[in-house]
Amino acid sequence: MKAEELCRILIVDDEQLIRKGIIHYIDWEQEGFIVAGEASNGQEALELIEIVHPQIIITDIVMPIMDGEELTRVVKERYPHIEIIILSSFSEYDYVRSSFQNGVVDYILKPKLDAENLLNGLKKAASRLPALKASNQNSDGHPPIEQIMNNLISGYEVTWNEHETTTIFPFQSFYLLGVSGKSETTDLQTIVKERIVEKLRENVKDGVYYSCSPNKNMSILLINIEKVNIENVIKAVTQFLVLEPNIRFSLTDEFSDFLQMGNVYKDKLSKLLNYQFFLSEMPLLMSGNLPEPPSLKEPFHLDLFTKEIKDKQFDSAFGYLKECSAQFSQCYTVDPFEYKAFYSKVIFNIIILLSNTEYDVRELDTAKYSYFKSIDEVATAQEAVAILDSFIEEVKKYLSPAPELQDHFNMKKLINFMMEHYAEPLTLTETAKHFHFNPSYLSNYFSTHMHEGFIEYLNKIRIEEASKLLIKDKIPISEISEMVGYSDHSYFCKVFKKVKGLSPSQFKRKNT
Template structure:
């Protein structure tokens, strides 16, 4: 029996790709979709790897368009036939692809099953040794795979209950996902997949089955089928997945996702779209959760009210920079605790803040050229941020730059900062913390940390320790109090920690420092 004709689909619109995939019963017609790509560059990598017989490609795509793709494919792989998809307005581009050896074209408005099949047959007949592909009966595994692919794409699956029962003998299902989109290293991705596969193979030794689903880019997805009861099994599953995550701690952004259990195989598409995809989005705000399980998520705190950007800009115009920046940081920290916040909305808010601050400072005649140069860098990095905390860190860096510009332009002393230093000098003996001082001066704690570092050579904690150690050095020389008493008087409740900090900053222990100072005074 002749093998199936292998087809690669290339289009930058996912809905178009999905539409083509589900337009025909491909295997029954004698064809097999071996891959899909969203631009010409991705397609070239897949062509080399998969060696398709036919490539169906759009014309207008980002990164590498269909015209260039056709030219390169026909140069490198002349035996591969190419069918071009186009709109009426793109016919000039289509004409140029014919010069490069394209087999045929299809106008998108005419993309119907019967017409597509006729073009495919005509094109396949040109391929030496292939001819018109022969229809073949689909195996049960193929029917299962096609049903899953349809359901994940939002379509209803046509498959008999008998086939489902034979492949999945147990009453309960769940979906296990591994979000690999943020993992950049290809070798690391393969290692993660190997770890998960080995674990699931071991799991299979009990009353459980699993199948890897192939249809979700950027995500390893498995359908698990097991016997009841599930409670102990799920608890063990979470522990084991957490352990796998720790083994791959270099793979930033690795999250395992567990859906609710469900009884009907045909619910798979609904569970995927409403739970797995949702939990993938939640992981942006929940970096501390290597395993996210539907129905077992942290409570969402009180939702932050929408920020009034016009009010923030007015504060900047009045040169209330610290207050405005602190207010915004406090808002986005609060907003990041709500993992249901739309990621695009969150990132857009940060980009809008950068744009408005830069624009307002420029109108106030500050020298904003450094910010203008870095602005698009910030936009790009925020867009690529794996977690909300990464995006917030970029905003903190931007604010430090903005603060630097306002200080350089206004060379007068910073009274707010000196009040802050004086407060630490007066209260060093108390259990002083960044959070408490931030409240005292009406700062957001994260902003205060950035603000302090930007205005001083040391960070907040380093400066507090410096003040305390200087006071302790004075007491060690001028009093006979014990090390424990001095430790307590300068704000350290733990003498061993005081000794550690003192030695780190002076190079000697408190007792050694006292001894050296006494000897030095005696020699004078």
């Protein structure tokens, strides 16, 4: 196979050994691929794209300068025709998968990275490349209209002539109708191809309709009609909304050339579809019925929010967050990706801030990926707000100090625990775990009440017990050190001398 016929691959990973390993996994040319380039981070990859023109990118998620998540977002914005495969070391791979499900062909966990999994992912990606679908053609040698539509949306140039246009599309006006949302009865693609097209034909008998589906959550209907019939199209959509209130529509202005479809999708429809995320109360969006874009009164001040959380001004902090969230949700020109990222970042920061206090939020910390996944999958801004509100209500359940830190708790309980377990390999972390509070908080709490650190006090307990054994019994000093919790005899002697001013042997001679 000639090099120009091979599918071009760009490998992106900050570990050179991983990149070289991938290169040596398979016989690339025999399988129909060629490694066109390598990059160590997302920024390098973007620079190489213009040089090596890859059709598929294999990228790690965690990388310096620009990570795989940002690379995916930028590539899909600038080069929608490039397919992407994600490599991940994350154990939370369900979250990773859901985070990229609308832009990435597949993901492969690095521990399971082998020739078979890699080749399966590559073939899956290659099957979506229009340039490699030559076998999927009509009897006249041309690809199906639906495939040509996908090609135009993905940014590919297509071969087309005026005769084909007039034959297939006899009317002068074209429109794109974006369809999104969920139905309780059937999948979106079936709804578009059967029920929506049927409703359109009831209202506009002279019309041509073709659909394609860039992803499972959206379908695009190409409408070719006489311009005078556009009001009937709007009427048909309005009628359909009565039957399926959870479906949302975005209708572009008229365009006159089928080959303009790619630009109309990129410049017009994709924006309307993004607006639909925020304006879900408007089931049919058109450029002429958009509200005036609001602007944020002021950006969200994370430093202010953080200070109020640290100062335990929770009502004020959460009130401020909800107010900013309500304003943010009205700014429909914001990228939904950035909007979702804001909510995930806020939830992450709240959990981190509370983890560094006396509040036991380990269950919240465990559940954070579930919240991230839920936010990533929301179809509207209102759903994201509801998740944040639910999260805040859940947080409030954890804002009482751990039971052991109530007024009835006193240092005696903690000291008794240390006295009972001093002979064991006792640590601050294990003690904190026993009493269900944060180690750093326990350290501060102990120092405040005892005026010395946890380890210093534990050493005193151990040395006092060792002193009793040295005076009363004829046990070897090396055994005594183990009996009071020291596995290292020399360290025991060092601590003993620091506390008593004498070595264990000197202390024994002086007191017996």
